[in-house]
Amino acid sequence: MERARPHAVFVCAATVGGILANSTRPAEFLYDNLAIEANIIESAHRAGVEKLLFLGSSCIYPRLAPQPMTEDMLLAGPLEPTNQWYAVAKIAGIKLCQAYRRQYGCDFISAMPTNLFGPGDNYDLQQGHVAAAMQVKVHHAKITRAPSIEIWGSGRPRREFLYVDDLADALVFMMQHYSDESHLNVGTGIDISIRELAELVAKVAGFSGGFVYDASKPDGMPRKVMNVDKLKALGWVAKTSLEEGFRLSYEWYVQNAGAKREPSLAGH
Numbered sequence: 001m002e003r004a005r006p007h008a009v010f011v012c013a014a015t016v017g018g019i020l021a022n023s024t025r026p027a028e029f030l031y032d033n034l035a036i037e038a039n040i041i042e043s044a045h046r047a048g049v050e051k052l053l054f055l056g057s058s059c060i061y062p063r064l065a066p067q068p069m070t071e072d073m074l075l076a077g078p079l080e081p082t083n084q085w086y087a088v089a090k091i092a093g094i095k096l097c098q099a100y101r102r103q104y105g106c107d108f109i110s111a112m113p114t115n116l117f118g119p120g121d122n123y124d125l126q127q128g129h130v131a132a133a134m135q136v137k138v139h140h141a142k143i144t145r146a147p148s149i150e151i152w153g154s155g156r157p158r159r160e161f162l163y164v165d166d167l168a169d170a171l172v173f174m175m176q177h178y179s180d181e182s183h184l185n186v187g188t189g190i191d192i193s194i195r196e197l198a199e200l201v202a203k204v205a206g207f208s209g210g211f212v213y214d215a216s217k218p219d220g221m222p223r224k225v226m227n228v229d230k231l232k233a234l235g236w237v238a239k240t241s242l243e244e245g246f247r248l249s250y251e252w253y254v255q256n257a258g259a260k261r262e263p264s265l266a267g268h
């Protein structure tokens with residue numbers, strides 16, 4: 001930090017993963033994320049960084065927070081047990097930004113992105129999130145002419161998805177136009193069920209098979225969608241429709257990750 005002397009820092013680095021990774025690697029999710037944010041935030045302060053934007057995550061809100069979730073729901077109730085380790089670390093990061101703002105006058109702010117998808121995602125079926133997993137599974141089923149794909153849980157949980165370029169755009173917007181203690185939700189404010197997500201990805205990929213539900217896998221939070229009124233009021237809204245986003249994303253996956261190595265679906 002001292003050598004590069006950046007005047008702005010986006011803290012996107014994190015140990016992240018989907019519902020299974022979170023519940024099987026709790027120490028890494030807690031320790032890595034605490035270390036990443038504490039080191040970056042403290043060194044940004046020491047190096048006199050003009051502005052820093054820390055990324056939280058929508059999973060830091062309480063399990064039973066009223067939906068859509070507003071910013072003031074943070075710490076208003078118990079966390080979802082499947083991702084509590086990650087959530088506690090991310091909450092600490094937001095609090096660090098607030099504390100450095102109060103004690104040292106640093107212009108450090110936080111964004112709370114919803115579930116992301118798009119080019120460059122983690123397409124590992126064990127570690128990744130559902131949006132990437134659906135693309136991998138649907139693509140594999142399509143090229144092997146499998147009759148169906150497997151969906152974890154009941155297919156009923158509802159999630160909100162934001163295309164990655166829209167997030168990048170929102171973060172630059174916040175860096176330029178926002179400076180306050182409260183974190184800001186970044187999303188579309190629209191959610192769909194996991195079943196609907198599977199149908200959408202199947203449509204985009206041209207897969208006409210069925211879906212089989214694996215009830216031995218967890219559902220996690222029943223519903224996760226953000227209230228994005230604050231960011232809207234400042235003048236930012238997401239531009240990419242879900243269908244367009246998944247078209248771009250699937251195209252990228254087929255040309256890059258998908259073409260290189262077909263996934264082994266054994267045991268998933």
Ligand code: GDP
Nearest residue numbers: 018019128129130133151152153157218219220
């Ligand atoms: P979450 O948003 O923290 O719960 O994390 P995920 O994106 O991993 O999972 C979201 C929902 O999708 C959960 O209800 C999962 O059980 C469900 N899901 C269905 N199929 C899959 C899959 O193949 N991979 C993942 N990661 N989740 C899946």
